[in-house]
Amino acid sequence: MDLGRTRWSVGSVGVLGRLVRQDMVVDYPSRYLAEAHVQAMQFDEADNLCKKTLEIHRVHSPPASLEEAADRRLMALICEAKGDYEAALEHLVLASMAMIANGQENEVAAIDVSIGNIYSSLSRFDEAVFSYQKALTVFKSSKGDNHPSVASVFVRLADLYYKTGKLRESRSYCENALRIYAKPVPGTTSEEIASGMTEISAIYELFNEPEEALKLLQKAMKLLEDKPGQHSTVAGIEARMGVMYYMVGRYEVSRGSFESAVAKLRASGERxxxxxxxxxxxxxxxxxxxxxxxxxxxxxxxxxxxxxxxxxxxxxxxxxxxxxxxxxxxxxxxxxxxxxxxxxxxxxxxxxxxxxxxxxxxxxxxxxxxxxxxxxxxxxxxxxxxxxxxxxxxxxxxxxxxxxxxxxxxxx
Structure with a gap:
């Protein structure tokens, strides 16, 4: 057999986007169902239910309530997943205004990160940097320089600077985030560290440094492999590792990583x-x-x-x-x-x-x-x-x- 004549393109496997759910006051059945549909990646169904909830807010809730802000953040997530970035941006701005009215400084910063993500998707990079820097200032002031929230913004900035060709700045932000994850402050969860390392590994993959990406994925997997309820996440990491091993020509190890991921996904009902x-x-x-x-x-x-x-x-x-x-x-x-x-x-x-x-x-x-x-x-x-x-x-x-x-x- 002559494998030299075949073309191979690898890289479409990635960890499914982690849906970060902020603390929300859940009052309406539609919200429960909308969140369930989001988790199941059924975004059209989630969209319809979330619109019903927002209509209830319009009729029955006081202006700029925390509950409406929470639902607008969920609606923004749905719109982003469907590629409707302008609508997502509108919902996030309204949610931010409600949080500002209620004095929720840290929640405003979290929304600023989401707004930065939307601007980045729209290639409005200067506005994205401004939103990320606003959030970074608040997180450093309220949580400390070594908090994982700070590291997560560093990761966003690293990704953005890679997109704009500023590779030195991108690498610097990756290193800053990794320093925080290496010495986490008390209260930092393994899930937060593993998620950050997984995101940074994707940037090192873009740097064409698969070995460095692999090291981070291995660390992330060790943090999660004994945690209950993390089988699907670990499977996603193993799938990414399979791609990395494939890229460096370690095909037997690659197959083993995919095989382990497949077994976990079958067991967790995602077959x-x-x-x-x-x-x-x-x-x-x-x-x-x-x-x-x-x-x-x-x-x-x-x-x-x-x-x-x-x-x-x-x-x-x-x-x-x-x-x-x-x-x-x-x-x-x-x-x-x-x-x-x-x-x-x-x-x-x-x-x-x-x-x-x-x-x-x-x-x-x-x-x-x-x-x-x-x-x-x-x-x-x-x-x-x-x-x-x-x-x-x-x-x-x-x-x-x-x-x-x-x-x-x-x-x-």
Whole structure:
């Protein structure tokens, strides 16, 4: 097998964004449900419920109440998750005004951090820096220079300065945050330290320093691995470590990290989430590098099923798994299966996604090579994939060894 002709792109696995829930006075059933939907990443449902709660506030609550401010922060989180940054900013500004009216200085600073995050997402970097610096001043004054809240703002500034190309400043803020995490003040939780280290590791990954990123992820995992209720978080860290190990060519260790993450996600009831599907795909890529082709095919098949259900067939992650499956089937000698998948993908692009994407030409070329080998032309009426990947298929033979690798590019 010639692995040198394959293209690999790794990096889509990341720890799911941690939803930091501030202390809130919960009075309305809609808020309970909205928070539950946010935790389940069901943002449309959360949006509808949160709007109902805000309407209740408009009719029944006094102006600028703490309860309304809390719900506006939740609504801002939902809007941010849906990519509606301007709406998120509006809700945060209103929440901040309510907190100022109630003398909640530290809560105002926390909202300033969230406002900085929105400005950063909108590439309004000067305004983001101003918001972060405002929060930093308050946290240092009220909590002390070595408080984890200070470190968390340092991390935000490090990320922002990386985005703006100020790498020296970015690294300096990372180091300042790590100094705080190395000698935490009393009352600092392991979860706070682990979360900060995980975020800093992502910046070191951007610096192209995977070994440093790995060290931080290992420390974060040790802090959490014995903590109850942290299985999903640890699984996310292990998945990130799997990506890092893959990047430095330690494929066996990478596979082991993904395997551990998959086991934890299965045990914690997340076996049908989109994140789980992405982790399965990444584990399949590691298996390919180890020539464990049958295992890779099973992982890609399971990932395909999950991502089709959770994201739909046109989502980029789902399309990537289709491509990986086609390449794997080709390597196993299942040429007809590989052809059917590629015909299906090209049909999707032509009818729903457009052909401007560079992947279209790449996939069309791959399909032409397979069709030439099979001695036939393209079938434009591609079959559905519904029954293509059948574990009882007579074409699938677990004892087969890969007969070759085509020029397929495997995708994360």
């Amino acid at each position: 049908k989430s989109a994140f789980f599907g992405v982790v399965l795909n990444q584990m399949g890529l590691a298996c390919v590098q180890l020539f464990k082709i049958d295992e890779a095919a099973e992982l890609f098949e399971e990932a395909r099923e999950i991502l089709e259900q959770e994201c739909g067939p046109c989502h980029q992650d789902t399309l990537g798994v289709y491509s990986n499956l086609a390449a794997t089937y080709d390597a196993m000698g299942r040429i007809e299966d590989a052809i059917e998948i590629l015909e299906y993908v090209l049909k999707l692009r032509e009818e729903k996604l457009g052909t401007a994407n560079p992947d279209f030409d790449d996939e069309k070329k791959r399909l032409a090579e397979l069709l030439k080998e099979a001695g036939r032309s393209r079938n434009k009426k591609a079959k559905s994939l519904e029954n293509l990947i059948d574990p009882n298929s007579k074409r699938s033979n677990k004892k087969e060894t890969p007969k070759k690798w085509s020029a397929f590019g495997f995708r994360s």
